[in-house]
Amino acid sequence: MASAVAGTWSNDGMLLAPMLAAAVAAGTVCTVDDQRVDEASGLVATDGGYVVVNDGTDLASHRKIFYLDGDCDVKRTVSYPSQPRDTEDMQLGADGTLWIADIGDNNANRETIGLWKLAPGASKPTLYRLSYPDGARDAEALLVTADGTPMIITKTAAAAGIYVPDGVLKKGSTTPMKSVGDVAVPITTTSNPWGLAGHLVVTGAATSPDGSRVVLRTYADAFEYDVTDGDVLTAITEGTPRRIAMPDEPQGESVTYTPDGTALLTISEGEKPKILRYALPDAPSPSPSAETTTPAASHQATTNVATAAEQSRLPLLLFLVGGLGIVLSAAGIMILRRRG
Numbered sequence: 001m002a003s004a005v006a007g008t009w010s011n012d013g014m015l016l017a018p019m020l021a022a023a024v025a026a027g028t029v030c031t032v033d034d035q036r037v038d039e040a041s042g043l044v045a046t047d048g049g050y051v052v053v054n055d056g057t058d059l060a061s062h063r064k065i066f067y068l069d070g071d072c073d074v075k076r077t078v079s080y081p082s083q084p085r086d087t088e089d090m091q092l093g094a095d096g097t098l099w100i101a102d103i104g105d106n107n108a109n110r111e112t113i114g115l116w117k118l119a120p121g122a123s124k125p126t127l128y129r130l131s132y133p134d135g136a137r138d139a140e141a142l143l144v145t146a147d148g149t150p151m152i153i154t155k156t157a158a159a160a161g162i163y164v165p166d167g168v169l170k171k172g173s174t175t176p177m178k179s180v181g182d183v184a185v186p187i188t189t190t191s192n193p194w195g196l197a198g199h200l201v202v203t204g205a206a207t208s209p210d211g212s213r214v215v216l217r218t219y220a221d222a223f224e225y226d227v228t229d230g231d232v233l234t235a236i237t238e239g240t241p242r243r244i245a246m247p248d249e250p251q252g253e254s255v256t257y258t259p260d261g262t263a264l265l266t267i268s269e270g271e272k273p274k275i276l277r278y279a280l281p282d283a284p285s286p287s288p289s290a291e292t293t294t295p296a297a298s299h300q301a302t303t304n305v306a307t308a309a310e311q312s313r314l315p316l317l318l319f320l321v322g323g324l325g326i327v328l329s330a331a332g333i334m335i336l337r338r339r340g
Contacts (some may be wrong), residue, residue: 009091020201027247029275031266036062036073042090042100042204042269043254043275047221049075050275052267055104055253056086058204064098065125066296072275080126085110088140088253089204093148096120102127103143103152108136115142115150126252128169130177137161140253141205142212146230152177153216157200159184162233183236185216187222192220192252203253207232208261213265217255221245222264222271244278 030050039062041055047068054062063084064077086104090114093099096266102114113132116125131153137219141153141160150169154178159182185202192198198219207214215224223241228234246252249270258265264278 018038026276026278029277031274032068032072032074032267033272034066034074035271035272036064037066038062038271039269040199041088041104041253041269043267044090044092044098044206044256045258045265046092047259049100050265051090051092052233052254053090053100054136055088055269063100065098066089079122080116080127082115084116087116089142090256091142091144091150091205091207092256094146095143095148098125099124099142099144099150101139101150101152103139105136105138108138109137113139113152115169128171129174130165132163132177133166133179135182137163140201140203141216141293143205143232145207145232146211151180151232152218153183153202153205155201155203156182156309157197157222160202162236163336180233183216184217185221185241186243188221188243190220191247192218193250194208194250202253204266208257209259210261213257213261215244215255215257217246217266219249219252219253221246222255222257222266224280228327242282245279246278248265249276252270264285300340 009167018235037052037054039054039057040052042053044051049067050072052066052068064079066074067076067078084102087100087102088104089101097120098118098334100118102116104114111131115128115130117128118125137154137156139152139154141297143151143153145151149164152163160183162178162183163177164180166176169175178211185198190199200336201218202216203219204213204217211228211230213224214227214235215222215234217223221320222244225235225239225241229314246266250270252266252268254267256265257276257311263280266276266278267273331334
């Protein structure tokens with residue numbers, strides 16, 4: 001079972017912030033001016049626009065899969081055949097299948113979680129149930145590997161568990177999962193509404209269109225990993241990520257790549273949410289035929305290392321994580337659970 005903390009280690013054993021991809025300013029793509037989309041937690045981008053879902057909601061009109069055009073206008077919706085519990089993340093598979101992760105569990109009391117699959121051209125998604133081998137977990141992040149294996153990353157503070165199905169997904173039955181490792185993203189000083197607690201939990205994930213990179217995000221930053229030979233598990237447990245700061249997003253629980261793979265897109269919960277775009281200067285240049293529905297974002301100066309100020313604060317932050325973990329769990333993390 002893989003187990004690692006991704007990042008750069010100093011000679012005295014301290015975990016430093018990872019290499020920065022760049023200092024990038026967010027650009028607003030468009031605003032979703034539809035009152036049904038008010039708790040956006042999952043986002044994917046398509047050649048023609050975007051797909052978004054809310055997390056747990058009691059309103060039937062909000063429990064839908066929303067298809068948006070390039071201006072963030074809702075063009076159509078797809079309903080679930082039964083009521084989902086807490087849809088938190090989405091992935092678009094290499095074959096065009098839309099995966100929706102019904103994995104939120106703020107109180108950690110669900111006996112099963114769910115993955116909804118909407119095949120290209122299908123009119124309704126199919127539900128597959130799964131169970132954890134070691135008790136209920138709250139989770140908000142989903143990755144789908146090149147071979148179609150769903151990978152769930154929990155919202156456990158400081159060390160997120162990684163789980164995959166231990167068998168073939170079957171409609172009408174529950175597939176057990178197995179733990180394959182854990183991952184902890186490095187701590188940074190990026191400003192976010194939750195302070196230190198916002199740096200400790202993984203709230204979303206995405207795979208680049210060509211499968212060569214994956215990204216995990218917190219409430220404060222995104223961390224991009226290079227994937228070799230389709231091995232996502234090794235990438236996120238042993239690789240050194242590039243950091244893309246996403247400061248002060250209202251409640252950042254989503255991330256996806258643009259169709260050409262040159263930028264990240266996010267959306268937050270709340271009324272009239274904005275889709276934001278963060279350019280990736282180190283990303284491969286799109287081919288002449290590649291299209292994107294998002295405008296370019298402004299760039300600031302590129303840097304290859306964490307700032308001195310960040311590194312000087314990290315030992316203190318790490319001490320707080322280790323020495324005050326119980327306090328964080330009882331206070332900050334409980335707040336995140338209530339809001340997440």
